[in-house]
Amino acid sequence: MAFEMALIRRAAAVEVLLRRLLDDRALSGEIARPDRLMAAMRHGVLNGGKRLRPFLVMESAALFSADGEAALRVAAALECVHCYSLIHDDLPAMDDDDLRRGQPTVHKAFDEATAILAGDALLTLAFDIIADEATMLPAERRAALVLALARAAGAGGMVGGQKLDLEAEQAPPDEAGIIRLQAMKTGALIRFACEAGALVAGAPAEDRERLAEFGSAIGLAFQLADDLLDLTADAGQMGKATGKDAAAGKATLVALHGANWARSQLHGLVDQAHELLAPYGEQAALLKEAATFVATRNN
Structure with a gap:
């Protein structure tokens, strides 16, 4: 219960900041913000979601009593990158999905070109947020954050993982290949x-x-x-189409080893995550609960 309330509280704070950052009004140095582009960006970002990644940023910062406002801005920047990746992932050339979080995907609500540009703009906005002096951190820390996020999001991280995922449709990888793909496509931004x-x-x-x-x-x-x-949930529960990976014969660890093996692995990964947080004691209680939530969630 404490975790759920904390997740809601953190999500609400991020939502307020994201709404402000996605305002139609141009910032200093900008010429104009096209209305339809901004509407598409808001559709892709302000459409619900657990905001788990921002939660992880803010809670990991709280372990060290870091500046809460700076952590919030970094959290919002990461959510912009995550949402850009979802917008592009849903495109016909990628996963070709019509629903995201129970609503039409951006290319369905607008059009493909606008969806591509909305994703592009969200990616650049993320680095704008971190680099801005309003993220009140020393310049070297802001630079380190920009570098770490760029590497997590780029060819050696999330984007590279998406490319490997597309290639896997034609040449299914072995177990090591699947783990590498998933560590890049999904894991890199969570690690960041x-x-x-x-x-x-x-x-x-x-x-x-x-x-x-x-x-x-x-x-x-x-x-x-x-x-x-x-494999087990329906579209209403997930807010997006389900069963597509299995129907396409996509290589996953679940497809390779089965559901029971996967559940056993989840228990082991949660134990590993909890052990890594042991030095922080009770300060890490919410992060430990987050690890359990990740493995046991139902959507």
């Missing part, structure tokens, strides 16, 4: 979310690496749970 708290706080490298490892563990758990839900 956890690592970012240490970066915001200027915490020692040891803490940064520990939280990154925690993020890697729950990132893999998140994808395993997602693959299980793709």
Whole structure:
């Protein structure tokens, strides 16, 4: 219950900031913000969602009593990157989905070109948010955050994972290949979310690496749970089409080893995540609950 309330509270704070950042009014240095583009960006971002990644940023920062407003802005930046990835992932050239969080996907609500541009603009907005002096951190910390997010989101992270996922439709990977794909496509941004708290706080490298490892563990758990839900949940429960991966014969660890194996792995990943947080004691209680939630969620 404490975790659920904290997740709602953090999500509400991020929502307020995102609404402000996605206002139609041009910022200093901008010429204009086209109405239809901004509407598409808002549709892609302000349409619900658990805001788990922002929660992880803010809670990992709280371990070190980091500046809450700076952590909130980094959390909002990460959510912009995540939502951009969903907009592009839903396109006909990618996963070709019509529903996202129970609503028409951006290319369905608007058009493909606008959806592509909305995703592009959200990605650049993320770096704008972190680099801005309003994110009241020393310049070297903001630079470190920009670098870490760029690498998590780029060819060696989320985008590269999406490319591997597309290639897997033609040449299914082995187990090691699936793990690499998922660590990049899904895990990289979750790893960044956890690592970012240490970066915001200027915490020692040891803490940064520990939280990154925690993020890697729950990132893999998140994808395993997602693959299980793709088999067992319905579209109403998930807010998007289900069963598509199985119908397409897509290689997943669940398809390779079965649901019972996946559930066993989830337990092991949660235990691993909890062990990584042991040095932080009760301060990490909500992060531990987040790890359990990731593995046991039903949507």
